[in-house]
């Protein structure tokens with residue numbers, strides 16, 4: 001997996017040093033973005049009732065700081081209980097655009113058992129940017145976060 005282990009080690013070390021939840025999520029976002037293309041911008045949305053709330057990010061600012069479950073690619077992931085790998089965001093009817101550069105998007109749920117805690121949402125400027133290996137890489141990080149949060 002694409003450099004996952006150093007990221008998970010860094011998250012565990014930060015957790016041992018009692019960093020805040022927001023700092024842990026920000027570290028995850030920054031380290032994933034640090035892998036380079038196709039990871040353009042990384043957002044940690046956490047579930048609060050029936051809304052996803054942006055708690056940390058690395059990369060471009062977004063106006064979508066709260067997303068109702070069921071809306072957009074992010075809300076669809078929670079409503080369906082399925083990660084979303086969207087190769088072409090322009091082909092998605094309910095896509096919530098943050099900017100004009102994003103071409104593809106990967107949403108990986110952060111789950112603890114059957115409970116969805118939130119998600120890592122990743123935008124890419126690369127068309128069809130995310131492979132199954134990218135998905136596996138991000139899922140390992142999401143699974144690590146689920147234990148540490």
Ligand code: SME
Pocket residue numbers: 043062064067071072073074075094095096097098105121123
């Ligand atoms: N594109 C997402 C919204 C979040 S921004 O990409 C950061 C969606 O359709 O849900």
